[in-house]
Amino acid sequence: MYGQGIAKGMWVTIKHLVDTYLDDLKWWGRRYTDPAVFPERQGPHTRGVFTVQYPEEKLPMPERFRFTPFLVVNDPDAPEHPSHIWCTSCGICAKVCPPQCIWIMRGVHSDTGRPIPEPAEFYIDIDVCMNCGYCAEFCPFDAIKMDHNYELASYDRTAHHIHDLARLSKPVSYWEHIAPTLAANERAAREAEAARKAARKKSAPAKQQDDAK
Ligand code: SF4
Numbered sequence: 001m002y003g004q005g006i007a008k009g010m011w012v013t014i015k016h017l018v019d020t021y022l023d024d025l026k027w028w029g030r031r032y033t034d035p036a037v038f039p040e041r042q043g044p045h046t047r048g049v050f051t052v053q054y055p056e057e058k059l060p061m062p063e064r065f066r067f068t069p070f071l072v073v074n075d076p077d078a079p080e081h082p083s084h085i086w087c088t089s090c091g092i093c094a095k096v097c098p099p100q101c102i103w104i105m106r107g108v109h110s111d112t113g114r115p116i117p118e119p120a121e122f123y124i125d126i127d128v129c130m131n132c133g134y135c136a137e138f139c140p141f142d143a144i145k146m147d148h149n150y151e152l153a154s155y156d157r158t159a160h161h162i163h164d165l166a167r168l169s170k171p172v173s174y175w176e177h178i179a180p181t182l183a184a185n186e187r188a189a190r191e192a193e194a195a196r197k198a199a200r201k202k203s204a205p206a207k208q209q210d211d212a213k
């Protein structure tokens with residue numbers, strides 16, 4: 001019948017409108033405070049409005065979500081790396097960064113003035129960063145990772161949007177929290193590499209003795 005489709009469409013719209021208010025009554029006072037509500041409202045049996053009511057509600061980020069980069073540092077109570085910051089100031093990330101928004105200044109030894117493998121300064125212009133993740137992909141030391149925090153808007157686009165060493169540094173436990181599977185794989189690879197190096201070191205004196213005979 002002519003117009004039947006329109007009537008059906010309007011019925012669905014009205015049903016969702018009414019269900020939205022019924023849903024509000026169902027979750028009265030708990031809608032944005034009870035963690036069980038959001039998954040149910042996003043599930044297949046939801047009624048009423050199912051759009052995300054941002055910023056009160058937020059979708060969980062997948063592990064591989066990338067926003068701006070951050071630098072990995074040791075956890076204060078479980079230092080895992082010889083220096084506090086894992087970055088060795090090798091400069092690979094700055095070289096591969098397509099829009100060239102990373103600036104690094106290598107640190108120097110306070111007594112000798114010789115270069116040391118950690119940055120004295122590190123800046124990323126997050127307005128220029130295109131969130132490609134190349135820096136994290138190419139870093140040979142697992143020292144730079146892509147953050148999930150996308151709420152970085154501010155009224156000051158000069159100082160606030162140039163992230164310095166202090167702002168970029170986040171403990172490895174933070175990375176393990178936002179990307180547990182990726183972090184576990186990386187940790188396993190680091191431990192396997194450390195074990196290989198230890199075994200090679202152990203076998204080196206025996207080989208030298210064999211060669212001397
Ligand atoms: S590639 Fe990694 S180790 Fe090298 S400068 Fe960048 S963050 Fe530091």
Ligand code: SF4
Nearest residue numbers: 097129130132133135
């Ligand atoms: S995510 Fe891409 S654009 Fe942003 S700093 Fe890293 S390499 Fe550069």
